[in-house]
Amino acid sequence: MKDFTLEFERPLRELQARIDDLEELSRKGKIGLEKEIVKLRRKADKLKLETYTDLTRWQCVQLARHPNRPYTLDYIDLITEEFVELKGDRNFRDDKAIVCGLARWNGQAAAVIGHQKGRGTKENLKRNFGMPHPEGYRKALRIMRLAEKFGLPVITLIDTPGAYPGIGAEERGQASAIADNLSAMAKLKVPIVSVIIGEGGSGGALALGVADRVYMLQYAVYSVISPEGCASILYRDASQASHAAEAMKITAPDLIDLGIVDGLIEEPLGGAHHDPGAAARAISETVTEAINELSKMSPEDRIEKRIEKYLRLGKWIEK
């Protein structure tokens, strides 16, 4: 993977580069630099903590979209002991912006469904940058029904800029496909656990995100419209995206405050890509715990609780 530095990470990266240089010099044994290196390392640790603490919402957006961030298939690879990918919506084609399959997750058989972004231009074209067409949502629904038939819990990993806005997508009923998933997930008999692992882009994210439990990675974002989209409509200027991100309150702590998300899954300092294994373990444990708890309920109770949870969402004043 190519190294990639975000603007706000630059001072930290520059300091780390200086330490690397000094270490190189020191190794060559030309001058005694130990003291200086120790000092700089301490400074770097402090700077790292400062850089990644109290991130602005726009910085979170950047981390959520970081090109080195682990994607659904990375987590499947890190977490599951066995994974069989199942393709196609049995209607039109296989949408590669969503991957589905059967997996052994911490020793528990489950259906795993997630948006899949690509790394690099070629793979991104294949994955359509993680933006599904209707057939992607219909494939997901088919696998959910399969899970229901065999009593397997459903785990969804959410990471999309949004459902694809294109001619074919509209012709094949993008709206209808999303609507069908919302209804079907509300009444699915098996447990559903969702984790927003990167970008939760509007209806295209929600179409995999109606669940008994919804978790968010620490630096993930989830919003009704992209900050750029919001800015271009309300501020008539897409470059105001950082303001839109602040106004819409789209981070994991925001969504926990608003009662939309059940819990935050901590990431390694600086983001999941700094230690994908650690992020994967955290996801795995949280999801397993949730499934174990949900499995104790009867399907009827689970559906009732799920519907009641959604019926409570929203804030209004009654005069």
Add this chain to the structure above:
Amino acid sequence: MVPWFKRDKDKLSSQSRRNIPDGVWVLCPVCQVSLYHKELERNLDVCPKCGHHFRFPSAKYIDLLLDEGDHREYDAGLRSADPLKFKDTSAYTDRLAKNTKKSGLTDAIRCVSGELDERPVQLAVMDFAFMGGSVGSVVGEKLCRAVMRAVENRCPLIVISCSGGMRMQEGILSLMQMAKVSAALVRLSNLPQPFISIMTNPTTGGTTASYAMSGDVNISEPGALIGFAGPRVIKQTIGEDLPKGFQSAEFVQEHGFLDLIVARSELKGKVSSLLGLLQGEAVKPG
């Protein structure tokens, strides 16, 4: 046809007028004919020449569909709580106040009960005049309560959509209204009570991608814009002009997502037929 005097309609002004003041001529944006407003009003705000459906306010839909007599409006006291303290170029609370003043509405939906050809129904009508018919917590909650009344009273639910989608000013809470209304509709779908979804111009975004497309029967008015993504966003994404008629009700029906396209003048009769047939009535009413 001699091509040199063919008029290029697209180049003419096509701004439709929502509020039609008294004693004024109105230009039909489709056929460019000047219409006297009284004539237009008599014709249910439909152009008598070309059939273009002008926007119809919620109050008129209520009168159009329900029998004369007792209508009861519900939940008119619900107001947005501005949960995000949202502010862009102006504060959300100011926008709400402005829209209330302008439209006379308290939010983008009105929910009433009444009778349609003597059958009790729950009717929810969205109104574009309030913040573009956008869906926030109030619209979601009012819709859910209408669904629940239909469940409790064992009666049909009719929802007329007219909406640009979810309301950005309530952020993620707006998005969740899609899931919320879908979840409520699960309860109704367990009963043999019809849910008739009627889409009017425009119905886009999360509104289409949740309850509007979930009717037992999905109906649209002719020519209505119906889609998920707005045409501007799609055009921007693909960098090409969109085909003629793209996302019109006729296009959506051709692709298999609308049961019926019904002119406004026929709407009540058609819905009445559907309710009677779906509920197994032996005799046609009236």
